[in-house]
Amino acid sequence: MKFGFGKRLIALAAAAALLCATACSKDDSGSSSQEDHSGNLLDELNSSRNELADVPEGEYYSRPFENPETDAQVVIEGTDFYVNGEKLWFNGANTPWDQWNDFGGGFRESFWDEHFAQLHDAGINSTRIWINCNGLIGVQINEDGSFSGVTNKHWQDLDKLFELAAKHKIYIMATLLSFDHFKTENSGSKNWVNMIKSSDNIDQFVEGYVIPFAKRYDGNDYLMSIDLMNEPDWVHENDDNAHLEWDVISNYFARAAAGIHENSDILVTVGIGTVKYNSDNLQQNVVSDEYLQSLSGNENSYLDFYSTHYYFWQNPWYGFPFNETPEKFGLVDEKPCVIGECAVTDESGVDIGTRYSSAYDNGWDGVFAWTSNGVDNCGGYTDLAPATDAMYEKIPELIFPLEQ
Secondary structure (H helix, E strand, O other), X not given: OOXXXXXXXXXXXXXXXXXXXXXEEEOOOOOEEEOOOOOOHHHHOOHHHHOEOOOOOOOOOOOOOOOOOOOOXXXXXXOEEEEOOEEEOEEEEEOOOOOOOOOOOOOOHHHHHHHHHHHHHOOOOEEEEEOOOOOOOOEEEOOOOOEEEEEHHHHHHHHHHHHHXXXXXXXXXXXXXXXXXXXXXXXXXXXXXXXXXXXXXXXXXXXXXXXXXXXXXOOOOOEEEEEEEEOOHHHHHOOOOOOOOHHHHHHHHHHHHHHHHHHOOOEEEEEEOOHXXXXXXXXXXXXXXXXHHHHHOOOOOOOOOEEEEOOHHHHHHHOOHHHOOHHHHOOOOOOOEEEEEOEOOOOOOOOHHHHHHHHHHOOOOEEEEEOOXXXXXXXXXXXXXXXXXXXXXXXXXXXXXXXX
């Protein structure tokens, strides 16, 4: 057995206390969101940390591999993920934040270094991280929605994050925005609403941030994918949010996806909160190739794989995805499909280990449980590690194929 879980029990209790971040709450939608962090944290940083970055063309991040002959880039063949010619299954997690708005804010290198090592030790090969939690740190948008710039510290913190991901061989799903950006209680929400409502402003944001992000980290194979927004469903539905129509929201997805595809080999997805917005069979697939390309007129506007979220409150309407194939759950059998969020512990009565194993048996390409570091009441590392360790025992050649 590669990862001696039984030998780690004493360490895990201490790790749980160390890794538990400030608690977050569930909003009425059942989605996760940080509490009491919508104040303008930029004021807490000194001017040198907030100085807008000026990165000359071509000066992007280089891959920090110990063995550059090994190709760790994730590619897609049909409805499966592969790395270096070997099939890959994402035995994943969400490590959404440590300090909330980490990158350009309170980034702690020691946390990410230690936690990535823990993830690898528990058989976890991937995690989903919120690069911008609510848009108040790092990336700056003017009140009219035009793009202002990116702070040096944002890039510096991300450089270190992706260096550590490669060091510990943890694939990252990097989530660029969240519904939190558009919540009315967020002091910067007007800026972000004005950004996404204008094609010109979206293009500025894509040219000023999304494409530089993709170019800067394209050489690091452990940036597995870019998730364009966490749970845009609530930007569309919720009373405490912007109530934007899908053609407005998905116009950003279309233009950002095209920018990434035209400037990098990084995979693109969107963390849809409920499967009804990922399925024409249930309601509307707002991220289908056809829909995105109709908005942008660009054939490069498409997602590479689907990343649908699931929480038990959805069960009466959409069923239990772990016991069904992606197609039976409502997705089109044309792309790889992962469960991008699910609670580590919930009232379903089905333990997380069984859910991971059943998802694999039913043809899902990975599961990313919420969370690995206990940022809310859905469980943390001590709950998740036995499940992911068991999955490594079950399919080690699919989880760390480069190490076999």
